[in-house]
Amino acid sequence: MASGEAYTITDNLDDLLAVLPKPLQHAVTPEMRGGLLELVLDLGRRPEVRFADRFEYLGDEEVTREDLDHVEARLGTFGDDNRAGIPATLHRISAMRNRRGVVVGLTLRVGRAVTGIVDILRDLIESGESLLLMGRPGLGKTTLLREMARVLADELNKRVVIVDTSNEIAGDGDVPHPAIGRARRMQVPRVSLQHDVMIEAVENHMPEVVVIDEIGHVEEALAARTIAERGVQLIATVHGNTLENLLANPTLSDLVGGITSVTLSDLEARRRGTQKTVLERKAPPSFGVVVEMESRDQMAVRRPVAEVVDSILRGFGAPAEQRCRDESGQIQIQTPLPNLEESAPSPEMARDKSTFKKASRRKSQPEIIPFRGSLDPAHARKIFASGINRSRLMRAIKHLGLSLQIVPRWQEADTVLMLTEGGKIPRGSQLREAREAGLPMIAINNNTYAEVVAVLSETFPSPSNLPPREAALEEAHSAAQRVLADAESCELRPQNKQIRQLQHQMAERYHLRSFSVGKEPHRRVRFLPMLPK
Secondary structure (H helix, E strand, O other): OEEOOOOEEEOOHHHHHOOOOHHHHHHOOHHHHOOOOEEEEEEOOOOEEEOOOOEEEOOOOOEOHHHHHHHHHOOOOOOOOOEEEOEOOOOEEEEEEOOOOOEEEEEEEOOOEEEOHHHHHHHHHHOOOOEEEEEOOOOOHHHHHHHHHHHHHHHOOOOEEEEEOOOOOOOEOOOOOHHHOOOEEEEOOOHHHHHHHHHHHHHHHOOOEEEEOOOOOHHHHHHHHHHHHOOOEEEEEEEEOOHHHHHOOOOOHHHHOOEEEEEOOHHHHHHHOOOOEEEEEOOOOOOOEEEEEEEOOEEEEEOOHHHHHHHHHOOOOOOOEEEEEOOOOOEEEEOOOOOOOOOOOOHHHHOOHHHHHHHHHHOOOOEOOOOOOOOOOOOOOEEEEEOOOHHHHHHHHHHHOOOOEEOOOHHHOOEEEEEOEOOEOOOOOOHHHHHHOOOOEEEEOOOOHHHHHHHHHHHOOOOOOOOHHHHHHHHHHHHHHHHHHHOOOEEOOOOOHHHHHHHHHHHHHOOOEEEEEOOOOOOEEEEEOOOOO
């Protein structure tokens, strides 16, 4: 057991190492144990230990058939998802098999119970809203999910049922791991039956909360909708980095309301300033809150999901609420300023202009002067991002071919990139200190990929020497290939009408969907994969 200022970790690592052959057990040094993520044993290759940022070999001897048999004999039974566990622990062992079904590789994933990490999202789970966790593999979504189940059951006295498909939340064996507290666990005999067990949990056991890891199929998305419509709080995880990724996934977009194509009348299209065919949300979302995990201590909260999805589909920005845990264990929350273009009053409210003016005055904040012009990347290599989605910013930097580094503190930066509204920042923000230190303050009005790319391309000269038309077509060509490879949507930089028409033609050539979003002069093209037939 290891303790920190913010949380306590229990890993039962000795139980996992005990299944290894003796030479491999002794090769794992005490220095390796703290940050160990997984051990990899592949037949005929040297064994590896993997950490968050590196890997190391465990000696020079190759893994033999006897080594794999030794480990397999000491594990629980493998399920149809090729996963097994060790009773009374949270460790997960996954197998790779040859065509005859014989194990030729093992991945031994270290499972840890971490107490205290739920404080960063505690107000959200106490609200009773259904919550969806997103993030790439290895960030600790399952660990956070497990602690949420314990807090809901033990501290909030809720009736909690965990649908444990691979025994990863509550461990292997018939008795669940103590890390889930009073929460009850339903095991799933086969992965294909996960959605049936989700419905069974609601119908048979009267839960107030259902917890499930890795929703990945359309049947599970439909089961989640059924649970939400019955008034049960659902806490779940899904693979993906951002809400925009999830919207572009035809299999799972129903979790956040789904997308449907709507044909508008000529009058309505002119009123909106859009094409006649637009994308709109199909149904109420199954989850009221989406949390995008960037690390265990840094998250972006998107809520209410219905309004955020509507805003994204209409081409407006949807700034996220940024949450982080600092070095002292304190939770810092940065609430985004509302986008006045998005939050303009309805036609009924617009009649009362005084209401809107009063709301605008209440939003008045201390002003800063945003930087205008170009910066040399050779002298402005380090960026501090405030309120900007980190993964989206990294993707934009890579897309533009810039040699920029994102740093965690403004004191280390040469430039500040901030989410703002009209050059204004929240009260009490450390950005005023950065401004007083003389750092260039680059303002981004909308936290969208297209806006981030547009601002970076304006501020940092592009390494490309292509004329504007050829550069725009090259960008569309690269975006089309990326959409085909990743099955995710991609927005291009704002262009004039003639160039946008050429980009739409490029999408047709690659058999992709495309439509224009935003208003002039920031109107741009968005590429999406074709919907499955």
